[in-house]
Amino acid sequence: MNKRKNHFRPGLDFVSEEMVAALLKKPSYDFNELFEEVLARLRERNAAGSGKEMLRLRVYEKLRILVAEGIVKKEEKTYSGDRSALQTRRAEMAEAKARIQQRRNSSSVLHVE
Secondary structure, three states, rough: OOOOOOOOOOOHHHHHHHHHHHHHOEEEEEHHHHHHHHHHHHHHHHOOOOOOHHHHHHHHHHHHHHOOOOEEEEEOEEEEEOOHHHHHHHHHHHHHHHHHHHHHHOOOOOOOH
């Protein structure tokens, strides 16, 4: 049984990282403008692997989660981020990324007897 993910799972999530960075850069976006900004940032990182429409769906889903959590406010068709909440989310993502990297480094050590 598939369960929809309606919560934030920090980790190596380039889409969330770029959405938070874009929302911190500019006070408000309409969805298409935000999507184009995220797409451009992902292409710079060479991380826009999936098709454009699939990426659009991922951005919309993640944006919906941020709205539900109160980190982003939706007014009509305009999305604006709560700056302090976005900075907190950015710190959470950086911390999770560091933990994952630390786990990878510690598990890559081979024990030879």
